[in-house]
Amino acid sequence: MTANSQGNKSSHSEIKYRRDYKSPAFFLLESKIYLKLSEQKTTVISSLNFKRNLDSEELIEQPRQLILNGVKLKLLDISLDGVSMPRSSYQFSEEYLLIQDLPDQFTLEITTEINPQANTSLQGLYKSGDKYCTQCEAEGFRNITYFPDRPDVMTIFTTKVEADKTKYPFLLSNGNLIDSGDLENGKHFATWHDPFPKPSYLFALVAGNFDLLEDTFITMSGREVALKIYVDSGKLNQCHHAMESLKKAMTWDEEVYGLEYDLDIYMIVAVSDFNMGAMENKGLNVFNTCFVLANNKTATDADFEDVESVIAHEYFHNWTGNRVTCRDWFQLTLKEGLTVFRDQEFSSDMNSRAVKRLKDVLAIKNGQFAEDAGPMSHPIRPDSYVEMNNFYTQTVYSKGAEVIRMIETIVCNSGFKKGMKLYFERHDGQAVTCEDFICAMEDANNVDLSLFRNWYRQAGTPELDVNAHWDSSKGKYTLTITQYCKPTPGQPHKEPFLIPLRLALFSKAGEMQNLDIANSDIKCKIVDNGAFSGKEAVIEITEHHQTIVFSGLNEKPIPSLLRGFSAPIKLHFGFSDQELALLLAFDNDSYSSWEAGQMLMTKLIVNLTGDLLEDKPLSFPIELEETFNNILEVKDADPNLLAMNLSTPSLDFLLEQFQEVPWNELVNAYNYFNRTLAIKCHGNLLSTYDRAASMADSDRENASGWRKLQNACLSLLGKAEETEGISLAIKQFKQAKEMTNSLASLKVVAHSQQADKTKWLDTFYQRWQDEELVLDKWFSVQATNPERDVINEIYQLLEHADFQISNPNKVRALITAFAKGNLENFHRLDGVGYKLVADVIIKLNKINPQIAARLTSSFNSWRKFDNSRKELMKHQLKRIVELENVSADVYEIASKALAYN
Ligand code: B3K
Ligand code: ZN
Numbered sequence: 001m002t003a004n005s006q007g008n009k010s011s012h013s014e015i016k017y018r019r020d021y022k023s024p025a026f027f028l029l030e031s032k033i034y035l036k037l038s039e040q041k042t043t044v045i046s047s048l049n050f051k052r053n054l055d056s057e058e059l060i061e062q063p064r065q066l067i068l069n070g071v072k073l074k075l076l077d078i079s080l081d082g083v084s085m086p087r088s089s090y091q092f093s094e095e096y097l098l099i100q101d102l103p104d105q106f107t108l109e110i111t112t113e114i115n116p117q118a119n120t121s122l123q124g125l126y127k128s129g130d131k132y133c134t135q136c137e138a139e140g141f142r143n144i145t146y147f148p149d150r151p152d153v154m155t156i157f158t159t160k161v162e163a164d165k166t167k168y169p170f171l172l173s174n175g176n177l178i179d180s181g182d183l184e185n186g187k188h189f190a191t192w193h194d195p196f197p198k199p200s201y202l203f204a205l206v207a208g209n210f211d212l213l214e215d216t217f218i219t220m221s222g223r224e225v226a227l228k229i230y231v232d233s234g235k236l237n238q239c240h241h242a243m244e245s246l247k248k249a250m251t252w253d254e255e256v257y258g259l260e261y262d263l264d265i266y267m268i269v270a271v272s273d274f275n276m277g278a279m280e281n282k283g284l285n286v287f288n289t290c291f292v293l294a295n296n297k298t299a300t301d302a303d304f305e306d307v308e309s310v311i312a313h314e315y316f317h318n319w320t321g322n323r324v325t326c327r328d329w330f331q332l333t334l335k336e337g338l339t340v341f342r343d344q345e346f347s348s349d350m351n352s353r354a355v356k357r358l359k360d361v362l363a364i365k366n367g368q369f370a371e372d373a374g375p376m377s378h379p380i381r382p383d384s385y386v387e388m389n390n391f392y393t394q395t396v397y398s399k400g401a402e403v404i405r406m407i408e409t410i411v412c413n414s415g416f417k418k419g420m421k422l423y424f425e426r427h428d429g430q431a432v433t434c435e436d437f438i439c440a441m442e443d444a445n446n447v448d449l450s451l452f453r454n455w456y457r458q459a460g461t462p463e464l465d466v467n468a469h470w471d472s473s474k475g476k477y478t479l480t481i482t483q484y485c486k487p488t489p490g491q492p493h494k495e496p497f498l499i500p501l502r503l504a505l506f507s508k509a510g511e512m513q514n515l516d517i518a519n520s521d522i523k524c525k526i527v528d529n530g531a532f533s534g535k536e537a538v539i540e541i542t543e544h545h546q547t548i549v550f551s552g553l554n555e556k557p558i559p560s561l562l563r564g565f566s567a568p569i570k571l572h573f574g575f576s577d578q579e580l581a582l583l584l585a586f587d588n589d590s591y592s593s594w595e596a597g598q599m600l601m602t603k604l605i606v607n608l609t610g611d612l613l614e615d616k617p618l619s620f621p622i623e624l625e626e627t628f629n630n631i632l633e634v635k636d637a638d639p640n641l642l643a644m645n646l647s648t649p650s651l652d653f654l655l656e657q658f659q660e661v662p663w664n665e666l667v668n669a670y671n672y673f674n675r676t677l678a679i680k681c682h683g684n685l686l687s688t689y690d691r692a693a694s695m696a697d698s699d700r701e702n703a704s705g706w707r708k709l710q711n712a713c714l715s716l717l718g719k720a721e722e723t724e725g726i727s728l729a730i731k732q733f734k735q736a737k738e739m740t741n742s743l744a745s746l747k748v749v750a751h752s753q754q755a756d757k758t759k760w761l762d763t764f765y766q767r768w769q770d771e772e773l774v775l776d777k778w779f780s781v782q783a784t785n786p787e788r789d790v791i792n793e794i795y796q797l798l799e800h801a802d803f804q805i806s807n808p809n810k811v812r813a814l815i816t817a818f819a820k821g822n823l824e825n826f827h828r829l830d831g832v833g834y835k836l837v838a839d840v841i842i843k844l845n846k847i848n849p850q851i852a853a854r855l856t857s858s859f860n861s862w863r864k865f866d867n868s869r870k871e872l873m874k875h876q877l878k879r880i881v882e883l884e885n886v887s888a889d890v891y892e893i894a895s896k897a898l899a900y901n
Helices: 057-061 240-257 301-316 329-350 353-372 394-427 434-445 451-457 577-586 590-613 622-633 639-646 651-655 663-680 682-698 700-718 725-735 739-750 757-768 772-783 790-798 808-821 832-847 849-859 867-881 888-899
Strands: 026-036 042-052 066-069 074-080 090-092 096-099 105-114 124-128 131-135 155-164 170-173 176-182 187-198 205-208 211-218 224-231 265-271 284-288 462-471 476-485 499-506 523-526 537-541 545-550 558-561 570-573
Touching: 074 096, 131 265, 131 284, 155 170, 155 205, 170 187, 211 240, 224 240, 240 265, 240 301, 240 329, 265 301, 284 301, 301 329, 301 700, 301 739, 329 353, 329 394, 329 434, 353 394, 353 590, 353 639, 353 651, 394 434, 394 451, 394 499, 434 451, 462 499, 462 558, 476 499, 499 577, 558 570, 558 577, 577 590, 577 622, 590 622, 590 639, 590 651, 590 663, 622 639, 622 663, 622 682, 639 682, 639 700, 651 663, 663 682, 663 700, 682 700, 682 725, 700 725, 700 739, 725 739, 739 757, 739 772, 757 772, 772 790, 772 808, 790 808, 790 832, 808 832, 808 849, 832 849, 832 867, 849 867, 849 888, 867 888
Parallel strands: 026 155, 224 265, 265 284, 462 570
Antiparallel strands: 026 042, 042 105, 066 096, 074 105, 090 096, 124 131, 131 205, 155 187, 170 205, 176 187, 211 224, 462 476, 476 545, 499 537, 499 558, 523 537
16 A cells, blocks of 8 residues: 555645645735634634745746645635635635735635534644644644645744634733734634744744743843733642743853843743644744642642743744744744753753753653654654654754764864854855754854764764774774664665764772873864863864874773763673773763663673573673672762662663563563672662652752652662562651652562552542543553553553543653653553554544554564564554555655564
């Protein structure tokens, strides 16, 4: 079956290519949109003032034809410069409206009708509960009215909203409120004008009844900005953290980049039904409630951090995304990679930089690397797509941010700021490309980033094989580096990447060595100030093979490589266990030290897997036991970092270490490892638990770090029923005063073999049944239960009164949590895990194709498994692609997965 063999998929499963970009034939000077809201029959009257694009010869020769996008619209009327157009003068299909022979400048007035109530896809205009809201990125505006729905058409919007006054007292849109008033029949209206030209994807409209938290912010030039957060009634006591985060973000962007907010009002609306985290619509952000609402009764410490970072991310888009936007969707990383980089830096400045770095590295290693190695592998700037929404990926976002970080490493922080300044000077108010960004960085710093551009062109994770040679007679240490990148779909051969490799050398006693680099053929910057002056370097790897020679050394050093995770690559070096233990203990780069611990654990789990394959008895090396007991005994360790060092590699990371994964053995080795580690360290884990719990009470400033350590110990203890882990968890659950401790302990109990564990789940449910977001946690705890009867439980939970399949948060809490966080059961050999997920995808395909497509990616790793599991997964993927009404979103993911070799 091909994508085109079924009517519904025909044209929207067409592939779009980056190379086909053409400038728009018409610019849009002004757009007036008038929406008369009604649940099933909303009328949209758009008055669009077009002007022909005469900027290029090529366009001048083209016929004067205007193509507007429009999907699922009922066209009622079109008039050209005030004169109604006869039906014969335009053509329209399911997706386009085409008008020929137009003058150079004209106004089109188009009247359409839409049904927001029936819109369960949550793009375009839809209802979330009793509120109207919109989601237009990437191509949702075309579900509202006929429009040039592409990011390089920027226009000034004036939006008039009309609705019932009692049901919808607040009528919001982008920009400033310029008019409002009452109308007949209990209706009222509001008119908003946004003075900043913007593409349609940044349009927003909200109507409903809310509780409102208000504040103000005085910008660096002394302007007062009204800050408003709109939430469901009764939730005001959960939005103060969001407001504080917004003010911090506004201050940070002024201080760090000199960027000031531009409108007089900044609004955030929280809605329950939302496909992703949040949306940066100009002046009117729409947020998923889970990234706004937080107080310590209902939200964990991690939730607090997420709210702060997502609020900041959307705010930062005002400059990187809105003022300077993308020319076309292939350039998405231009705004997303850059804005993720900016929010990472903000969070690092607000909290612990080291911990934030590790969290971001984990996202790359546990998720993005797998994406790079699977059927959806694409460069951060993709070359083609079928459904753009499928390309809001970890590659575009997180790897995109790593690419920006590497530019910062190459041109230094001050050079990066200069580049940003030039970028805004050149492109404010424009829709531009990744190339424009790189050029601004080059021109501001007088550097040549030609080779660096391969990060934008090539998919896949580059790998470095590093070998060392020690010449004791000359005191010379030589590193030989080989660079390669495995083939990815459509890219069998890769050019070398420019890889900034940060490194240092340690003596066995843990002393950093002075770096004397003897060869002159490599580009190398030795750090020349601060604590690491002369002892840390950034080497630019630019070729397939390179050698670095260090001289003047007294002993064979231990290299600390890829410090700070200076590039999103895999680095292979034959460290001995002893060297890794030393690095874990004394490396002053928290990434390299953490990575040493992760490598130690990964090596052992992989070896144990091999032992199981060969029927050998399992044993836990005494050295490793000592290593982990030693790190637990360091009394002045940062609790956050210690907690990170105690977290064992995840199964999804481990499975990527195998070409073909021996799944049963890996899972058994993994469980044996966790359980044995807990038993071997149980004395120190218990005392660290106690110390951390009491510090969380006394050291309020670092309370969240202490809780993290406390719960890392508890989680590990919970893996071994022989320890006191479970009783400790029950005690903690009963005493918990806030959500972090309550949830962490509930997880331990609910995932244990305790006979009465449902009692604790019920207690939690009773306490929180009226808090939607807390119920999501309750669903997730059950979905991730490693016990075998979880599948039946999930089928039952799908019928639970508090579960709605139309609500993406619920689907993520129950089904995504299962498919991505309960791998033991997802990959059950009887195939019921796969069937469960496919059953839900099939239901969701009709309701919400975007969420269905995300879930479909759970099958992306099928090729790594044994034949039985391969067949079972392929069977489900086939069930999905062969669906009568398969959406383009789902089809793209499932068909690529099936075709992947
Ligand atoms: N720009 C939005 C994401 C839109 C996703 C569309 N499928 C949120 C963000 O990244 O800030
Ligand atoms: Zn973003």
